Amino acid sequence: MHELIIPAVDLLLGARCAGCGRPALTLCRPCAEAIRPHPEIVWPVPTPPVLRGQRPVPPVAAGSHAHVLRRVIVDWKERGATRLTTPLDHLLAASVLTHVSSSRPVTLVPVPTSRRSRRERGCHLVGDLAGSAARLLRQTGLDIRVAGALRPVRDTADQVGLDAAQRASNLRGAFRVRSDRLLSARDIVVVDDILTTGATVAEAVRALSDAGRRPVGIAVIAATPRNPDDRP
Numbered sequence: 001m002h003e004l005i006i007p008a009v010d011l012l013l014g015a016r017c018a019g020c021g022r023p024a025l026t027l028c029r030p031c032a033e034a035i036r037p038h039p040e041i042v043w044p045v046p047t048p049p050v051l052r053g054q055r056p057v058p059p060v061a062a063g064s065h066a067h068v069l070r071r072v073i074v075d076w077k078e079r080g081a082t083r084l085t086t087p088l089d090h091l092l093a094a095s096v097l098t099h100v101s102s103s104r105p106v107t108l109v110p111v112p113t114s115r116r117s118r119r120e121r122g123c124h125l126v127g128d129l130a131g132s133a134a135r136l137l138r139q140t141g142l143d144i145r146v147a148g149a150l151r152p153v154r155d156t157a158d159q160v161g162l163d164a165a166q167r168a169s170n171l172r173g174a175f176r177v178r179s180d181r182l183l184s185a186r187d188i189v190v191v192d193d194i195l196t197t198g199a200t201v202a203e204a205v206r207a208l209s210d211a212g213r214r215p216v217g218i219a220v221i222a223a224t225p226r227n228p229d230d231r232p
Helices: 002-013 029-034 067-078 082-097 115-121 125-138 164-171 199-210
Strands: 059-064 106-110 144-146 150-152 175-177 187-195 217-223
Touching: 029 067, 059 067, 059 082, 067 082, 067 187, 067 217, 082 125, 082 187, 082 217, 106 125, 125 144, 125 187, 150 199, 164 199, 175 199, 187 199, 199 217
Parallel strands: 059 217, 106 144, 106 187, 187 217
Antiparallel strands: 150 175
């Protein structure tokens, strides 16, 4: 009976699955299954040099920014469907978990949002997502917290339509560490929603590294699919 009542209520309320448009409060069961996390290291191509070196900072994505997951992220990010933070936080948590050592506490550092985005959306989406993922991981006994340790120090252009070099130039020197007291004696993982060229997370890594707090990794929900012939 319960399996019949929920779809009926969803239909009455007009709620639709963000993945396929069928009646659902958030996601229908097939779409929820389709975006189950499968975290893996995904180096952007070309890889920003700051992510390499003697202490590489590997980016981990829980899925591909395509098909169902792409539609869900667009609904969450561009259409204000903040109810989707809950299913998406599982993907971010899975990516974060690949960087966690059982003997070290971890601080998640979200990439800062621009003043323009905060005004338009009324919130810091990535920061809220990081907080939700951290709560999930703390329920497993891990010492995870979130610190808004980075701040934008200048305005940047909209990244849409920019290639990798243009994005890197647009973001160069755009972030600064607020205070390293938020980061002492803990492993740092930079978090963002989507990895495309890696310019945004690279700038976050640059700012943290310059402050003497080089991250152990990067965690995102999804990465833009690469051409099979691309090499990092």
